Amino acid sequence: MANLNTRARKTNTYDAIVVGSGIAGGWAAKELTEKGLKTLVLERGPMVRHLEDYPTATMNPWETKYPGGKLPAAEMKAHYPVQARTGYTMTEYTQHFFVKDDEHPYTETQRFDWIRGYHVGGRSLLWARQTYRHSPMDFEANAREGVGVDWPIRYRDLAPWYDYVERFIGVSGQAEGLAHLPDGQFQPPMEMNCVEKDLKARVEANIPDRRITIGRAAHLTAPTEEQLAQGRGKCQNRNLCIRGCPFGAYFSSNSSTLPAVERTGNLTLRPGSIVTSLILDEKKGKATGVRVLDEASGQEIEFYADVVFLCASTLNTAWIMLNSTSTRFPNGFGNDSDQVGRNVMDHHLGVGAQAEAPGYEDKYYSGRRPNGIYVPRFRNLGDKASARTDYLRGFGYQGGAGRPGWERTLNVPGFGADRKAALSQPGPWMVRLGGFGEILPYADNRMTLNTALKDKHGLPTLTFNVSLRENEIAMRKDMRLAAMEMLDAAGFKNVVGADQGYGPGLGIHEMGTARMGRDPKTSVLNAHNQVHACKNVYITDGAAMTSASCVNPSLTYMALTARAVDHAVSSRRRGEL
């Protein structure tokens, strides 16, 4: 028996374990295996192989089962009441990449939109691919303003890792020379259309503090030798990215990091593996591995390694920690500070303005650019002119101009040849600016473990109590008004500002549940993303974020991950883990 156990232990032992195969887990796996560590990647969902497992990637509109690829209302209500809240993610083309809410329950003390996909690649397959660096200002703001805790790192610590990640993933964008939106290693920018160029020219002329640039997006516009060798190709402007890209033109774990990892021969990828807790050796004060619920057999299996990377996504990473109790950690793994599960952040959105742009009726475009325009933050930049008295931090806008197609016409009255002819033409040029605002870390914006409600595996679930506060609510007013001001300044007509409401989570940028900090009393992770109280556990997904910035966060998770792996591998080599 003892012999059997020893053998099982040996079989299940690796140099490193990575929990999760999304944007952070894929990077952890790539860096660990390329540095020679035998690495086990545990993914709770099923396998999604690049190309092979994108069943809808080249489907034509006439090949759908349902009208327009929409899902029947009864099916949405039964299985996707939360996933449907975005209004755009749940369709016949995408439903296999999102969870069924009825199979993955949670509790909303206040509305919380948990939009997720459980499969190899996670949401790296589904993300909007907008890719921005946090700025020096973002890393300093908490300390300067006395909000939350100070980041234990500064921009200069992460800058080389941003470079490193950008070169690998491929980011198209325009350098702008702005201190508050640092430039990166860019492939050629995508093109603005005529109305966007007009908007840019008129806004920049009339409101000097505003800048409009093309979105910085993780799409290849001029693939490097390295990317071509990986089988990735140039963006074909189909804008069907969320179905999986047959050209590997946008960055995902599936198209990029995981294939790179497989070539090392050091990877074991294990789908269907739900990590339920970390295993702690109380004497050594180290994690020895993780416990897995094997989805197929229902059996519990233990896996062991010198180092564990938790990259299970912000909320599930914190779930694993809270579910890992021991004599040493009665309130959850590494949770001496009681900060695990607190400070839930996102980007608040759903507020901005739109307008009609006359004068371009004879102009159109060809191709479907999977990207929009970006207005970098222009409030509270540290100078007097941009300072607000009504709120801290700021927001950026994402948007664009286009001509709506036939979908606008469903309720157009009449019938017959003239109606048909009218509907066969593009609609008027419409311009839209939608804000993405920073949410501050609040200790009582919190997720907790709910042992009263179990999921289908008998595991505890989560309860969310997260809301916007005065700072965000004041910011939203400005987000609406400043967008209207810009569209007015451009001379567009029928300018309409709107706040369509927002539920925390709807930005799908959850962050902050195991924050980095300088003091173990008030934070969970140190400057290298190690759990303060257990140095061989690293957390590098959104849970690590000390503040949210207003820019899309995935690039920062990737850079933190690459940097943390570098630290882990050299520490391990020195025998420090």
Next chain:
Amino acid sequence: MSNYPSRRQALFGATLTFAAIWTTLSLPSAATAQTTLSWSPKVLTQAQAQVLEVAVELIMPATDTPGAREAGVARFIDRAMGNFYDPGQVKTMRDGLDRMQTDAQAAYGTSFTALDERRQIELLTRYDAEATRLPLTHFFALIRQATTVGFFTSETGATRTLRYDPFPGEYRGCVPLKEIGRAWAT
């Protein structure tokens, strides 16, 4: 494209004028030519399906490009009644198709499908006016919406009445509309 502005006015005005609809009469149409179906309805009765077959072609007729009949829109709607629309919507549409027959009998003493196109259009014009007051619940609004989706997502609708390019390659942000001619299907 010289008549584009007037099309746009028609589109964004409250309703199309009666005269605009009337012009369809001068166009050759297959709407009344055929009453036997080339497909077997799964939800609709044979009679309802025949009325629908005529109605979709009147809503989205063959012009310089094929219409809803060639696009298979009636069959598309019958299938969606089986797997997509909720029972209340299906009942509204089926009752509406029955009513079209009843109205035709009452007004002209013959079935809807046997009417000449001018009479069919008179009836549809009445339903259109009713649907304007009940845009979400009237049978004609539902059938028109289903016809519009079915037509523009059909292969012929997407590729001939609209333009469809599954693999554009490049993005060109400012192209004369003339060069493209029609709205993109996707």
